[in-house]
Structure formats: structure tokens, C-alpha cells
Amino acid sequence: MDTAEQASTIEEFLAGLGAAFGLDTTVEVSVEDDIVSAHIDGSEVGLLIGPRLGTVDAIQEISRNVLQRQADGREHGKVVVDVSNVREMRKQALAAFVTDAATKVTESGDEVVFEVMSSADRKVVHDTVASLDGVESSSVGEDPRRRVVIRPA
Amino acid sequence: MSDENGSGEPTHAAAVLEHIARSLVESPDGVRVEVVQGDGRPQLNLTVADGDMGRIIGKRGRMANAIRTVTRAAAARDGVEIDVEFLD
Numbered sequence: 654m655d656t657a658e659q660a661s662t663i664e665e666f667l668a669g670l671g672a673a674f675g676l677d678t679t680v681e682v683s684v685e686d687d688i689v690s691a692h693i694d695g696s697e698v699g700l701l702i703g704p705r706l707g708t709v710d711a712i713q714e715i716s717r718n719v720l721q722r723q724a725d726g727r728e729h730g731k732v733v734v735d736v737s738n739v740r741e742m743r744k745q746a747l748a749a750f751v752t753d754a755a756t757k758v759t760e761s762g763d764e765v766v767f768e769v770m771s772s773a774d775r776k777v778v779h780d781t782v783a784s785l786d787g788v789e790s791s792s793v794g795e796d797p798r799r800r801v802v803i804r805p806a
Numbered sequence: 807m808s809d810e811n812g813s814g815e816p817t818h819a820a821a822v823l824e825h826i827a828r829s830l831v832e833s834p835d836g837v838r839v840e841v842v843q844g845d846g847r848p849q850l851n852l853t854v855a856d857g858d859m860g861r862i863i864g865k866r867g868r869m870a871n872a873i874r875t876v877t878r879a880a881a882a883r884d885g886v887e888i889d890v891e892f893l894d
Contacts, residue, residue, distance in 0.1 A: 674879075
């Protein structure tokens with residue numbers, strides 16, 4: 654299955670999903686480095702996001718399986734589904750929050766333990782910390798209770 | 807908002823469940839969604855062709871949970887709470 658086929662499989666699935674919801678949506682899909690990225694936009698698409706991103710996460714998981722089915726079960730790359738750019742905005746908000754926390758760590762010399770996060774969110778924290786001077790981060794605990802600690806470097 | 811909104815009939819939920827199921831199975835034509843209106847909230851019963859239920863349920867029921875989540879979001883658009891049952 655080439656990237657164009659992967660993109661059209663996901664686009665078709667998500668466009669059909671929007672129609673089934675009775676929503677006027679647009680779907681854009683791109684494939685890069687074996688990651689299929691889909692962006693859904695339109696009016697009233699908040700319904701597709703859900704509390705704590707629950708619905709968009711579920712849509713993403715189903716999309717991954719739809720792709721796998723079309724690829725005859727062959728293990729496939731990642732599928733990321735975003736609605737109204739909510740993942741990207743959340744990522745930027747998290748990075749800003751981490752930057753503030755890192756400032757406090759360098760000022761006080763005390764470590765900061767974050768709340769439990771998904772691996773995707775922990776990666777945002779690690780990436781942000783790595784871009785800053787004077788602080789370092791590591792993860793402690795086991796999933797699903799794994800959290801990030803920031804401490805002075 | 808569409809004019810079907812809040813009608814109390816889980817029209818969008820049924821359409822969403824059917825679309826997802828048809829996209830996941832080997833035999834899309836074997837997909838059936840039945841809406842059962844009882845005393846409690848409406849129940850959406852999904853049946854699929856022999857051998858296709860595994861794709862719907864997924865590993866440790868993960869796919870089933872995801873399908874329920876999305877179908878319930880669509881039911882919110884119908885203004886109704888629903889249950890989803892996977893009948894094998």
C-alpha cells in the first residue's frame with residue numbers, strides 16, 4: 654500500500670464519519686515519514702474532540718485499525734487525527750507550561766514532579782526541557798501512572 | 807444544527823456505528839445496526855458477518871471501547887443517550 658493509498662483510505666473513512674455525524678467537515682490528509690496525519694475542520698466539530706480529547710483519540714485509534722484492515726493486517730505506521738488543530742494547540746500550551754515550570758526549577762533549585770501524562774505528552778515535556786538550559790528531565794513510575802520530573806541540570 | 811437534532815431518535819449514532827463497522831470488517835455487507843427502543847435508553851445492536859467480530863472488538867476490547875465512545879458522541883447530537891451492544 655503506497656502513501657497515496659494510505660492517505661485516501663483515511664480521508665475516505667473520516668469524510669464518511671463526518672457525513673454520518675451529519676456535520677459539514679473538510680478532511681486533509683498528508684503522509685510523511687510513514688506517519689499519516691489527518692486534519693478535520695468544520696463547524697460544530699467540537700463534538701469530534703470530546704472531553705479530554707476522548708473522542709478524537711477514539712477516532713484516531715479506529716482510523717489506525719481501518720488502515721491496518723485495508724493493508725491486509727500488515728503492521729502500519731502511525732495515524733494522527735487532529736480536529737480544529739486542538740492537538741497542536743494543546744501541545745503549544747503544554748510547552749509553555751513546561752517552560753514556566755523550568756524557570757521555577759532553575760530559580761528555586763527544587764525539582765518539579767508533573768501529573769501523570771500520556772507518552773505523547775511526556776515527549777513534549779522532554780523535548781521542551783531539552784531545548785532549555787539549566788534543567789533536565791526524566792520519567793518515573795510505570796504506565797499508566799508514569800510522570801515526568803524536571804530538576805536542575 | 808441539522809433539523810434532526812434532538813429528535814430523540816439515534817439516527818446519527820446508528821449511521822456512525824454502521825460507517826465505522828463497515829470500514830473495519832472484511833464483509834461490509836454483513837454489517838447490521840438495529841435500534842431497539844425499550845423502557846430505558848435506546849440500544850444499538852451491531853451484528854457482523856461470521857469471523858468479523860474480532861476486528862470490531864479488538865485487542866482486550868480496545869476497539870469496542872473506541873467505537874462506543876464515538877457512537878455516543880454522535881448520539882449526543884441526536885440528543886439521546888444510548889447503549890451499544892456487539893452481538894456475536
